[in-house]
Structures are given as C-alpha cells and as structure tokens.
Amino acid sequence: MMTRRRGGISDQAAGALLLAALIIFVLGPLVCVMVWAFADVWRPPAFLPAEWGFKYWGLVLARADVRQALPVSLTISAIVTLLSAVVCLPAAYAFARLEFPGKRWLLLSFIAVNAFPRFPLYVSIAVFFLSSGLIGTYTAVVLVQLVFTLLFMIWIPAAAFRGVDPRMEEAARDVGASHLTVLLRITLPQAAPAIGAALLLTFVNTFYDVDGALLVGVPDVRTLPIIMLSLITGQIIVQYGAVLSVMLWVPSLVLLLFARRLFESRSFAAGFGA
Amino acid sequence: MVASIGEISAPAGRRRAARQNGGALGLALVAPAFGLMILLILLPACRSLLGTIFPDGAALPSLKSYQTFFADTRSVSNLLFTIQVTVVTLAILLTIGLTLALYLRFSQSRFVGAIQIIALFPLFVPGIVISFALIRFIGPTGLVATTLHVLGISGYQTPYLHPSGAIIGLVWENIPLTIMLLTAGLAQISNSSIEAARDVGAGWFRILSQIILPQLTRSIVVAASLNFLGIFGSFTVPYILGPAAPQMMSIFMQNTFSERHDSGVAETQAAVTFLVCLLVGVIYTACVFRDTARNGKAG
Numbered sequence: 001m002m003t004r005r006r007g008g009i010s011d012q013a014a015g016a017l018l019l020a021a022l023i024i025f026v027l028g029p030l031v032c033v034m035v036w037a038f039a040d041v042w043r044p045p046a047f048l049p050a051e052w053g054f055k056y057w058g059l060v061l062a063r064a065d066v067r068q069a070l071p072v073s074l075t076i077s078a079i080v081t082l083l084s085a086v087v088c089l090p091a092a093y094a095f096a097r098l099e100f101p102g103k104r105w106l107l108l109s110f111i112a113v114n115a116f117p118r119f120p121l122y123v124s125i126a127v128f129f130l131s132s133g134l135i136g137t138y139t140a141v142v143l144v145q146l147v148f149t150l151l152f153m154i155w156i157p158a159a160a161f162r163g164v165d166p167r168m169e170e171a172a173r174d175v176g177a178s179h180l181t182v183l184l185r186i187t188l189p190q191a192a193p194a195i196g197a198a199l200l201l202t203f204v205n206t207f208y209d210v211d212g213a214l215l216v217g218v219p220d221v222r223t224l225p226i227i228m229l230s231l232i233t234g235q236i237i238v239q240y241g242a243v244l245s246v247m248l249w250v251p252s253l254v255l256l257l258f259a260r261r262l263f264e265s266r267s268f269a270a271g272f273g274a
Numbered sequence: 275m276v277a278s279i280g281e282i283s284a285p286a287g288r289r290r291a292a293r294q295n296g297g298a299l300g301l302a303l304v305a306p307a308f309g310l311m312i313l314l315i316l317l318p319a320c321r322s323l324l325g326t327i328f329p330d331g332a333a334l335p336s337l338k339s340y341q342t343f344f345a346d347t348r349s350v351s352n353l354l355f356t357i358q359v360t361v362v363t364l365a366i367l368l369t370i371g372l373t374l375a376l377y378l379r380f381s382q383s384r385f386v387g388a389i390q391i392i393a394l395f396p397l398f399v400p401g402i403v404i405s406f407a408l409i410r411f412i413g414p415t416g417l418v419a420t421t422l423h424v425l426g427i428s429g430y431q432t433p434y435l436h437p438s439g440a441i442i443g444l445v446w447e448n449i450p451l452t453i454m455l456l457t458a459g460l461a462q463i464s465n466s467s468i469e470a471a472r473d474v475g476a477g478w479f480r481i482l483s484q485i486i487l488p489q490l491t492r493s494i495v496v497a498a499s500l501n502f503l504g505i506f507g508s509f510t511v512p513y514i515l516g517p518a519a520p521q522m523m524s525i526f527m528q529n530t531f532s533e534r535h536d537s538g539v540a541e542t543q544a545a546v547t548f549l550v551c552l553l554v555g556v557i558y559t560a561c562v563f564r565d566t567a568r569n570g571k572a573g
Contacts, residue, residue: 015385022392029407032417044415045423090303100300108563115555117507119524120544124318127537147314208400211509225402245403252398
C-alpha cells in the first residue's frame with residue numbers, strides 16, 4: 001500500500017467520477033436531513049432554510065411519546081445485547097478453538113440463518129407468539145430482536161478468537177495456568193476489541209430495528225424508531241423526523257468511529273460467507 | 275469422534291488440546307445458541323409451513339390456503355411485484371458493486387481510500403434514517419427537486435412512493451454488503467495470473483471475462499443470493515419509499531397481520547415467500563458450506 005504507484009490519467013479520472021457519484025448518492029440524502037434538523041423555517045422550493053436554529057430539538061424532546069420511547073429503546077437494546085453475548089460468546093469460542101462432533105453441521109445450520117428472508121420469518125415468529133399470548137410484550141420484542149444478533153455475535157468474536165495465537169495459550173498452560181485462567185488472562189483480552197465491536201453492532205442494530213418491534217411490540221411496546229416511523233408517515237412537520245434522525249444516528253456514528261477497521265477486514269465479510 | 279477437516283489441518287498443539295477437552299465441552303458451549311436458533315427460527319418457520327397445510331388442526335393435508343392465495347389477484351400481483359423489485363434491484367446492485375469492487379482492487383489512483391469509506395458508509399445508517407433521508411432527497415420537495423428548480427429545469431418526476439423509490443432505497447442500503455463480498459472475492463485473485471495474461475497480450479476485456487469473472491463466480495453467487503434474500507425480506511425501506519399498491523410481500527404481510535388481524539392468511543403469505551426464497555437460500559448455504567468444509571474454518 002505504501003509503495004503504491006500513482007495510476008494514469010484515466011485511472012484518476014474514473015476514480016474522481018466514481019467518488020463524486022458516490023458522494024452525491026450516499027451522502028446527499030444525509031446532508032439533507034442534517035440541514036432539515038437545524039431549519040427553523042424552510043419553505044421549499046427555496047434552496048436553503050430561511051431561519052436556522054434549534055427550535056425543533058426542544059419541541060421533539062418535549063414530546064411525551066419520544067420521552068417514553070427513549071428509555072424503552074435503550075432498555076430493550078441493552079437486554080438484547082447482554083443476552084446475545086451470554087448465549088453467543090461461548091459458541092463463538094467453541095467454533096474457534098474446540099473440536100467437537102457435528103461441528104461442521106452446526107456451523108452449516110448457523111450459516112443457514114442468513115438464508116431466511118427476514119420479515120417473513122418475523123411474521124412466523126409473530127404468529128407463534130400470538131398463540132402464546134406474547135404479542136405486545138417486552139419479551140416478544142427482545143426475543144424477535146435476538147434472532148438476527150445471533151450471527152454477528154458468533155462470527156465476529158469467533159474470528160477474533162481464531163486470531164489469538166494458540167502458542168501463547170499453550171505456553172501459559174505449560175507453566176501451569178488453568179483453562180479458565182488462560183481464557184480470562186490471555187484469550188479474552190486479545191479478542192476484546194472485536195468482541196466490543198460485536199456488542200456495539202448488536203446494540204445499534206437492535207436500537208434501530210423497526211421490523212420486529214413493529215410486528216410484535218405494537219401497540220403496547222413502542223420503541224423510538226416506531227415513533228419515528230409514525231412521524232414520517234404522518235408527515236405533519238418535516239423537522240420532527242429530521243431531528244429524530246440526527247438524534248438516533250449518534251450511536252451509529254460512535255460505531256463508525258470504533259469499528260471502521262473491523263468492517264474493512266475480511267473477518268466481517270466472512271460472516272456472510274465471503 | 276468425527277474428525278473434521280479443520281482438525282486435520284489444525285496445528286499439533288491445538289489437536290492435543292482438542293483431544294483433552296473432548297467434544298462435550300464444545301457441544302455444551304454451542305448448545306444455548308443452537309437451542310435459541312431452533313426455538314426462534316426453525317420452529318416458527320416449520321410451524322408456519324405445517325399450519326398452512328393443516329389448517330385449524332385438520333387431520334388431512336390441504337392446499338386450500340395456497341389455492342386461496344393464488345386465486346386472489348392482489349396477492350399474486352404483490353408477489354410478482356416483489357420478485358420484479360428484487361430482480362431489478364439486484365441487477366443494479368451487482369452492476370454498481372462489480373464496478374466499484376473492480377476499481378478498488380485494480381486502481382492505483384488516490385481516490386481508492388475515499389471510495390471505500392463512502393461505499394461502506396451505508397452500513398452505519400439505519401434503514402429508518404435513510405428512508406426518511408431519501409424522502410428529503412428525491413421527494414417532491416427534496417434536494418434533487420429544488421436543485422433542478424434553481425437550475426431552471428422542470429418536469430422532475432419524483433420516484434418517492436413509486437417502485438423506483440423502493441429500488442433506490444434498497445440499492446442504497448445494500449451497496450456495502452455487495453462490495454464487501456465482491457472485494458473479498460477479488461482479493462483472492464493473484465496479481466501474477468493477471469500479469470501473465472497481460473504479458474501474452476490479453477486486453478482488459480479478455481482479462482476480465484476469462485480470468486477475473488470465472489474466479490469471482492462464487493463471490494457473485496453469494497452476493498446475489500444474499501442480496502436476493504435481503505431485498506425479498508425487507509420491510510422498512512419499501513414501506514416508507516415504495517408505492518401503496520402493489521406492495522412488497524413484507525408490507526402485505528404486515529398489513530394482514532397487524533391491521534386485518536388475519537394471522538392465518540399472513541402465515542400463508544409468509545410460507546409462499548419462504549418457498550420462493552427456498553431455492554436461493556439453498557444455493558447460498560451450499561455455496562458457503564462447500565467452502566467452509568474445504569477450508570475447515572467458520573465462514
């Protein structure tokens with residue numbers, strides 16, 4: 001990478017063109033929302049807002065539905081992340097470090113989770129919950145969101161566990177450290193960054209989930225994205241949706257800063273079978 | 275004990291450790307995750323499929339619920355619409371994804387880093403946020419419309435609430451996954467094979483069609499199948515950006531389940547979707563598994 005030779009003119013031109021198109025298509029919509037969130041008065045087709053400010057931030061934060069939904073969303077996301085870690089991290093360790101009968105078939109069955117279309121599966125789960133009286137409960141929302149955290153929480157930590165040099169574990173074991181000591185003092189600390197990224201990813205994905213929460217939570221459990229959905233489809237005041245978008249997006253940006261390198265590595269794509 | 279390929283290729287130290295542990299610990303550690311998967315994925319999906327064949331606890335199997343589904347013009351048009359949207363989105367995604375991935379792999383320009391960052395950026399933007407953002411971008415009073423207005427160009431037809439609106443949103447959302455899968459595949463193609471072809475005078479098109487694409491087939495199949503399943507089972511983006519009729523199957527199901535409270539019919543709609551996706555799901559799983567078995571590693 002360091003010794004990369006600069007390409008020719010056509011190479012540079014193609015790159016500039018692709019980059020410009022990507023910036024317009026990927027960042028354009030997000031810039032729009034940023035501007036709307038700080039527009040006190042804006043009457044399209046005017047190109048820019050007439051007045052800027054934080055007026056709508058106050059109004060959004062004062063809304064009762066937003067105030068009720070925020071703790072609900074945070075609590076559910078935290079519980080899902082915790083449960084997911086408890087259930088998946090041991091499995092990740094086992095897939096990375098242990099040999100056991102049927103390992104290949106168990107691996108296959110986890111990969112096959114990707115092969116289910118998501119929303120129809122939620123519908124199946126919702127019908128199942130309906131017959132068990134779980135619709136509209138926190139339990140239902142937590143369980144439905146747990147489904148799609150399974151993969152992230154297994155693949156990313158498993159890749160990290162595999163990355164820990166087995167010779168270091170062997171060495172510790174040779175000087176008399178127990179399995180548990182090796183795990184706690186050698187393996188876990190080295191895998192910690194990737195595990196942290198997986199936890200963050202699970203938390204953020206759960207926080208933003210609309211599909212599962214809408215199907216099994218409404219009307220009794222209303223998360224923040226559900227409130228946002230009603231504000232968007234209601235279309236009364238554009239700024240409400242814009243302010244909530246920017247507010248909701250903050251955890252995502254944290255994720256971006258922490259985990260960018262992870263997503264550029266092969267281990268993330270490997271979770272999808274790359 | 276079943277010897278897996280991973281064990282054969284594992285270093286001696288790991289093999290010894292594995293023998294010491296035996297299989298019981300490994301199985302015990304995997305069991306909770308596996309149990310949860312059976313309970314939350316396999317059980318509901320099988321229950322739905324069985325429930326549509328044995329309606330209301332009937333003893334004899336019947337395809338009546340499927341006959342009702344396919345006799346209803348609205349159901350059929352929604353199913354066909356979903357297939358159309360999925361195929362068109364997939365074609366656009368693969369075109370964009372291949373262009374970008376090839377550029378990222380072979381370009382030596384200064385823009386490679388920036389292109390990669392921006393192409394992966396949608397990974398960090400939730401579906402609900404980008405759906406709203408796209409309304410403000412391509413909607414009737416969005417940035418595209420006002421820019422054209424300022425430039426004095428009239429006649430802008432907004433894709434918002436049209437099939438193209440849903441397609442634009444789904445393309446936006448799925449660019450990162452497509453690029454990640456294709457770049458991972460391209461990374462495995464050696465420079466030397468390409469240089470060798472160039473040395474014997476092969477042009478870019480020949481190198482692409484006879485050296486790169488054949489080696490990339492597996493990645494393209496994985497990217498295509500995974501995107502097919504993702505788009506077919508998507509809800510938020512087409513719900514916000516797409517038309518009210520015809521609907522994508524997910525929105526149709528949500529309507530049936532939450533608004534018309536007809537869980538039996540919703541289950542049939544879900545089952546039909548499962549069956550359409552079954553072939554693609556099997557292709558994906560087989561493709562990934564073959565490789566997993568060969569390398570003896572997870573994914």
